[in-house]
Amino acid sequence: xxxxxxxxxxxxxxxxxxxxxxxxxxxxxxxxxxxxxxxxxxxxxxxxxxxxxxxxxxxxxxxxxxxxxxxxxxxxxxxxxxxxxxxxxxxxxxxxxxxxxxxxxxxxxxxxxxxxxxxxxxxxxxxxxxxxxxxxxxxxxxxxxxxx
Amino acid sequence: xxxxxxxxxxxxxxxxxxxxxxxxxxxxxxxxxxxxxxxxxxxxxxxxxxxxxxxxxxxxxxxxxxxxxxxxxxxxxxxxxxxxxxxxxxxxxxxxxxxxxxxxxxxxxxxxxxxxxxxxxxxxxxxxxxxxxxxxxxxxxxxxxxxx
Numbered sequence: 001x002x003x004x005x006x007x008x009x010x011x012x013x014x015x016x017x018x019x020x021x022x023x024x025x026x027x028x029x030x031x032x033x034x035x036x037x038x039x040x041x042x043x044x045x046x047x048x049x050x051x052x053x054x055x056x057x058x059x060x061x062x063x064x065x066x067x068x069x070x071x072x073x074x075x076x077x078x079x080x081x082x083x084x085x086x087x088x089x090x091x092x093x094x095x096x097x098x099x100x101x102x103x104x105x106x107x108x109x110x111x112x113x114x115x116x117x118x119x120x121x122x123x124x125x126x127x128x129x130x131x132x133x134x135x136x137x138x139x140x141x142x143x144x145x146x147x148x
Numbered sequence: 149x150x151x152x153x154x155x156x157x158x159x160x161x162x163x164x165x166x167x168x169x170x171x172x173x174x175x176x177x178x179x180x181x182x183x184x185x186x187x188x189x190x191x192x193x194x195x196x197x198x199x200x201x202x203x204x205x206x207x208x209x210x211x212x213x214x215x216x217x218x219x220x221x222x223x224x225x226x227x228x229x230x231x232x233x234x235x236x237x238x239x240x241x242x243x244x245x246x247x248x249x250x251x252x253x254x255x256x257x258x259x260x261x262x263x264x265x266x267x268x269x270x271x272x273x274x275x276x277x278x279x280x281x282x283x284x285x286x287x288x289x290x291x292x293x294x295x296x
Contacts, residue, residue: 008159012243015163018206019193045167047246054246058166095160098195098202 005091009061014095016058021045023089023102024136025109025129035122039113039129041106043079043088051075064088086110102135153239157209162243164206169193171237171250172284173257173277183270187261187277189233189254193225212236234258250283 005013017023022044030038043065047055055075059067064087065079079085089103096103105128112125153161165171170192178186191213195203203223207215212235213227227233237251244251253276260273 008155008243011156011159012163012166012245015160015165016167017163018160019164019166019168021167051246058245095156097160097206098199 005061005063010092011095013058013061014092014097016045017043017092018096018098020047021099022136023099023106024132025106027126027129035116035119037122037126039109039125041080041082041085041109043085045077047075047077049073049075062088082110102132105131105135153209153211158239159243161206161209162240162245164193165191165240166244166246168195169247170284171247171254172280173254175274175277183264183267185270185274187257187273189228189230189257191227191233191236195223195225197221197223199223210236230258250280253279253283 022042024042026040026042028038028040029036045055045059047058049069052075055077056067059065059077062077062079064081064084065077067075067077070076079088086107089107093100093103093107109125109128112121112128116122116125170190172190174188174190176186176188177184193203193207195206197217200223203225204215207213207225210225210227212229212232213225215223215225218224227236234255237255241248241251241255257273257276260269260276264270264273
């Protein structure tokens with residue numbers, strides 16, 4: 001867990017996340033889950049493979065997550081465990097400028113998720129997750145339809 | 149001039165530059181210059197137009213340079229005056245992880261430029277400028293031919 005990251009490193013990571021990173025949640029259809037969807041949160045950084053070594057140094061500052069090489073040769077650093085995400089975002093948030101709303105939304109979604117009791121609660125949560133598309137400015141916006 | 153940026157803001161700007169920014173020098177053919185080329189240095193940050201307001205806040209931290217909107221709708225923040233570049237890079241360099249070599253190379257090129265006395269010196273300088281291509285991993289590498 002990324003406890004006690006120094007102010008200097010938190011500010012650096014916030015700049016890196018604002019410049020190059022991504023904060024998002026996906027709803028993945030999964031019939032083994034109670035409401036038919038798995039909630040898949042993610043913080044990701046990207047870098048060309050040639051920078052692998054230095055990129056690993058950047059990622060080590062976060063003290064959580066893992067690095068993987070994509071098929072297209074891009075290195076991807078991913079934090080996708082709930083506790084690690086909440087811990088990381090809580091610390092980095094005060095330093096974020098461009099992605100602070102995404103960080104706040106992510107934390108709020110985790111809070112809401114704890115309190116989901118029925119289908120209606122889950123639909124509210126799905127609506128919150130859709131807001132990531134607006135914040136992240138994807139051109140292919142699609143709303144989730146939870147009642148097929 | 150970007151004097152006395154706080155450690156927090158320097159670390160943030162270093163992260164942003166490492167993640168999203170660009171440090172480079174171009175040799176522009178220009179017959180009005182003594183050796184036929186103008187040396188055009190640049191530090192640049194990029195962001196989608198929708199983030200214009202927050203992006204301006206990021207750029208304001210540097211206390212130098214200017215923002216412009218490109219024809220493709222991307223906002224570009226550019227520091228291209230020698231004194232501002234040297235001042236900015238000198239402060240940010242200790243916090244850089246991915247682009248520290250580019251920062252060092254840029255500062256070295258300015259030092260060399262001061263001491264150019266003849267064509268041979270200028271060719272050495274041009275060779276240093278070519279190194280940016282290697283550091284920045286452009287796929288279209290071309291070496292400058294100074295004797296047409």
